[in-house]
Amino acid sequence: MRKNAFRALLLAFSLGATGLLSACGGDNTAAPGATDKAAATNETTASAAQTVTISFFHWRGEDVPAFKPIIEQFEKENPGIKVEMQTMPSDQYQTTAQAKISDGSAGDVFTSFPGAQFEVFAKAGLFTDLTGQPFLSNFNPALIEAGAKDGKQLAVPYQLVYNDPIYNVKLFQKYGLEPPKDWDGFLALCAKLKENGIIPIAFAGADIGPGQFMNTMVMNNLPSPDALAKIETGEEKLTNDWWVKTLGQFKELNDKGYFQPNALGTKDAAAGALFIQEKAAMLASGSYQLAQNKQQNPNLEQKLLAPITVPADEAKYEGIHTSTFLLAVNSKSSHPKEAEKFLEFLSRKDIAGQYANATGQNVTVKDVKYTSPELQTVSEWSTKKTLFQPRFTITNADIQKAVTSSIQSVLGGKSPEDAAKEAQAIADQQIGH
Structure with missing residues (x-):
């Protein structure tokens, strides 16, 4: 009995020792494939650290x-x-x-x-x-x-x-229209479109419209290519004839209904939709929008034109870049x-x-x-x-904003003279006059 008990005790001790050794060995012995996985993880971590x-x-x-x-x-x-x-x-x-x-x-x-x-x-x-x-x-x-x-x-x-308005070629062809060479021709073109139930110009008056369309509207009215830049030096004023004339031409387009209703409240996407849906014959934006228009209406045929605000023989520029x-x-x-x-x-x-x-x-x-x-x-x-875009020759952001806001003011009902005076007052503040 004692021998059997002693053997049982030895067997138990032996099994316990084996388990203990096995447990200790588990910290140093990897399962099959574990080494490769660890190496891969370390490599990925190192790679991520280098990225x-x-x-x-x-x-x-x-x-x-x-x-x-x-x-x-x-x-x-x-x-x-x-x-x-x-x-x-x-x-x-x-x-x-x-x-x-x-x-x-x-x-x-x-x-x-x-x-x-x-x-x-x-x-x-x-x-x-x-x-x-x-x-x-x-x-x-x-x-x-x-x-x-x-x-x-x-x-x-x-x-x-090219910051020139886009026009619908097929609509122009339908009504026998071509890009005009002077201001009277541009007004006549707009009148013809309106008579036939087409919005002549889709104009985003609430955001990008004034800053885009002003460039072609003012380019041939400018006394010099850097006239807007000279506002910042005091050499030119927004109350001078060339800017008051430009505001007057904006007012004329608006008063004659050549923009869509509530042009002042229309944002870029809404104006673009009028053109894409062929409800408007022109879009006052630029070449940057051609591809986007085509994606939304593959049947569109588009080209660019710029309104010429002076008699044809006085035009210095055909468009804006x-x-x-x-x-x-x-x-x-x-x-x-x-x-x-x-x-x-x-x-x-x-x-x-x-x-x-x-x-x-x-x-x-x-x-x-x-x-x-x-x-x-x-x-x-x-x-x-x-001509390089005149608006971007203005380096003072507040003066640039005053210029575009004066366009919005005439669309809102102010006279060109009053809108110009308000804009010039802001310019004077900025340049310390």
Whole structure:
């Protein structure tokens, strides 16, 4: 009995020791395949740690489908860089983008409008100086001047836009109309359209309309190409004849019913819808909207025209051009090299061509091949006599706002003279007069 009990005790001890050793060994012995999984996890973690994410911040939400494959190509070519795209509507971008860019919450690569917004960003020190970057040679030098200041290239305009109203070619043909060569002809064209139940001009008076349409309306009234810029120096005044005349012509179009009802309360999307639905024969916007219109109404046939506000023999310009959508690298960015690499990628002619043809936007990059019908339609404007957008020659945002607000004032019932006086009073405050 004692021997049996002793053997049982030894057996129990032996089994316990084996279990203990087995348990201790479990900390150092991996299950089959565990080593490979751990190595893979460590490798993924290391890879993630090396990946840099940059923000691309702009206002053209309609371009997101075009930018997505471009970003995918960039990330494939640069596996250590991820690009997150952020957008907001253009009117909000002009008022709130600076705060996001300044605090670094958006925009390692960001965009700027030329003129007032560019000046504000420059004064805030938000631009990284791009002077001397090799990729600048990819651009047409004459078309990127809007991004230069004090001898430095702070940003590069990517788009070449013609800020001329769009017209419905088939409607014009239906009523035997052609783009007019003087103001009387433009008024007669509008009268003919109205007589036939067609809205002559879809006008977004509540937001972008005044800032867009003013350019073609004032271009041949200007005493000099830089007259609006001279408002800031006091050399010109908004109460001078050329601006009062322009406001009077806006009032004439409105009073004769050549804009849609409640033009002052109409926003961009609603004005665009009138044109897309072929209720309006012209849309007071620009070439940037051609592709979007076509997507929503594939049957549209569109071209550009500009109202000539003077007798034909006094016309100096046929239309307006703007180099805009200025690409820049944020001086507050934690990843400036990666941001510059993305900007360089966008400047390649094959990538710029891909963007242009997908969005219907002309670009400032050299030697790009255009294949979309919209771009081929616009190409004829490259040989016309066009003026750089006058509104963007105003670098003071408050004065620029006063100018566009004076248009809204005459649509609201004020006389051109009174609206001009109010605008000039704001300009005087800004320049200290």
